[in-house]
Every structure is written in C-alpha cells, then in structure tokens.
Amino acid sequence: MKLSAEQRAFADGLGHEFGKPDLLIRAVTHGSIATASRPDNQRLEFLGDRVLGLVMAEALLAADPDAAEGVLAPRFNALVRKETCADVARQAGLGDVLRLGRSEMMSGGRRKEALLGDAMEAVIAAVYLDAGFEAARAVILRLWGDRIATVEPDARDAKTALQEWAQARGQTPPAYVEVARDGPDHAPLFTIEVRLDSGQSARAAAKSKRMAEQSAARALLTALEAQ
Incomplete structure (x- = not known):
C-alpha cells in the first residue's frame, strides 16, 4: 500500500521515511474501521509503549546521572502517560491522518485523548519495526523535545x-x-x-x-x- 499525501506529510514531520509504508498505515488504523485484511493498531500500541519506555528511561538517566530511582520514576511516568502521548500526537498532527470508522469520526475520535495516545505509541512501534531502535529513539526524542529537560523535579501526578x-x-x-x-x-x-x-x-x-x-x-x- 502507498501512503496518502496526508500520511506522507505526517511521516515527513516525524523525520522518518518509511521503507515499509504498511506499518504506518496500520499504526493509524483504529479498531472502528479494522477488518481481517485491515488490522488495527493495538498490537503496535503494545510494542510502542515498551519502546517509548526504554527511550525515556535512558534519556532521564542521561539527563540527571545522580537522581535516585524514587526521583526518576515519577518523571518517567509523567513523560510516558497517555496525556503526554496524546499531547505529542496533537502537536504532530496525528489526529488528521487517523483511519476511523464513521461512528468514531462522528463522535470526535480525532480529538480523543486515549485514541490519540494509543495511536502515538503505535506510530513509535511502526518506526521501530521499519528501521530499528535508533530510528525510533531519534523520532521519540525529536517529538518529545524539551519535555525531558523540563519535566517537573517532583512529577508525581x-x-x-x-x-x-x-x-x-x-x-x-x-x-x-x-x-x-x-x-x-x-x-x-x-x-x-x-x-x-x-x-x-x-x-x-x-x-x-x-x-x-x-x-x-x-x-x-x-x-x-x-x-
């Protein structure tokens, strides 16, 4: 499958050129439109959550070499929680390229917090499967930007x-x-x-x-x- 013009523009914004465009298409496919031949993004979401977690853990350790685990854990949670993923997704324009069923579109699915957060994790997995960990790491650090450096010292929710x-x-x-x-x-x-x-x-x-x-x-x- 080929990417649409909107999907290509989204990929350009990620800073990643997909060798396997089917991965990105699956990452933006919600369960409301999925079929046996058009799988949804849930499995990718599962993987992307773990990739994001590893990248954030590494980044936090590098940013504050002396911080104890009890200090790092709430910062980590603040950076990987669904609200943050959804905020990153909104800034990246992910909502505009989501593939949704009619009912989900009518109910404002492109703006839903959980749906955007899940899709963002799926996109991360798509990059990882397409080009490996370093490519995924680069995309994550680019998208999360200064959030890592500016996360609150006491970032408990x-x-x-x-x-x-x-x-x-x-x-x-x-x-x-x-x-x-x-x-x-x-x-x-x-x-x-x-x-x-x-x-x-x-x-x-x-x-x-x-x-x-x-x-x-x-x-x-x-x-x-x-x-």
Whole structure:
C-alpha cells in the first residue's frame, strides 16, 4: 500500500521515511474501521509503549546521572502517560491522518485523548519495526523535545500526590464524583469534585474524566498547601 499525501506529510514531520509504508498505515488504523485484511493498531500500541519506555528511561538517566530511582520514576511516568502521548500526537498532527470508522469520526475520535495516545505509541512501534531502535529513539526524542529537560523535579501526578497527602494524615483515599456533564456527545465536558474525609473539596472541568480528576486533585493540593 502507498501512503496518502496526508500520511506522507505526517511521516515527513516525524523525520522518518518509511521503507515499509504498511506499518504506518496500520499504526493509524483504529479498531472502528479494522477488518481481517485491515488490522488495527493495538498490537503496535503494545510494542510502542515498551519502546517509548526504554527511550525515556535512558534519556532521564542521561539527563540527571545522580537522581535516585524514587526521583526518576515519577518523571518517567509523567513523560510516558497517555496525556503526554496524546499531547505529542496533537502537536504532530496525528489526529488528521487517523483511519476511523464513521461512528468514531462522528463522535470526535480525532480529538480523543486515549485514541490519540494509543495511536502515538503505535506510530513509535511502526518506526521501530521499519528501521530499528535508533530510528525510533531519534523520532521519540525529536517529538518529545524539551519535555525531558523540563519535566517537573517532583512529577508525581496530582491524584497520586493527593492520595499520599491523605494517607499520611490517616485519611481514606480521596473520592472523585462526577457532578456534571455538559456539551454534545462528541465533545463532552466533565465536572469532577474531589472530596477528603476532613471535608475539603475542589472541582474542575475538562474534556475527559481523567483530566478533570487530575485538575481537581491539583486544585485541592494547591488549596491545602496554602493553608
């Protein structure tokens, strides 16, 4: 199979010329349009996640030779989590070249966080299978750019940090409650409230429950630190 003009432009943006274009085509094929002769990108996603993890682990060790494992782990998690992969995918224009079924397109699939993050990992695997680890490493480092150098020294996600705060004070884990859902089905806006045993709470809204939970946890942590 040959790449479309849009797919070729996307590959150019990656900085990689595919010797086996079928790999990229599969990497951008979602399950909603897959058939027996047109496999989806799930197996590539599985592999790409591992390739990304190795590259990020190496990069973090090189960036901070004296950092302990307990410091490196949250930075690593911040760089490989689905939100970061989706953000990289958006910047690379991956959503524009995804192959989606009609229902997925109608529901805003090209903008969905999980779908973009999964496809980004699949693209990484496609580069790896096409040209090897060094080629994949070069693409990852180019796409992630200064994220590696600027990742927060304490990069624990907000939900983890809030849970640790509660546990340190003998409280049960924070509870997250969906208090509102607005907007059309293809672009919902979720409002989540996080609550602690002690009565403190905070709310936040985002395009996914996961993002709203993180934002609510971050808001409550900020309020607790200000007390």
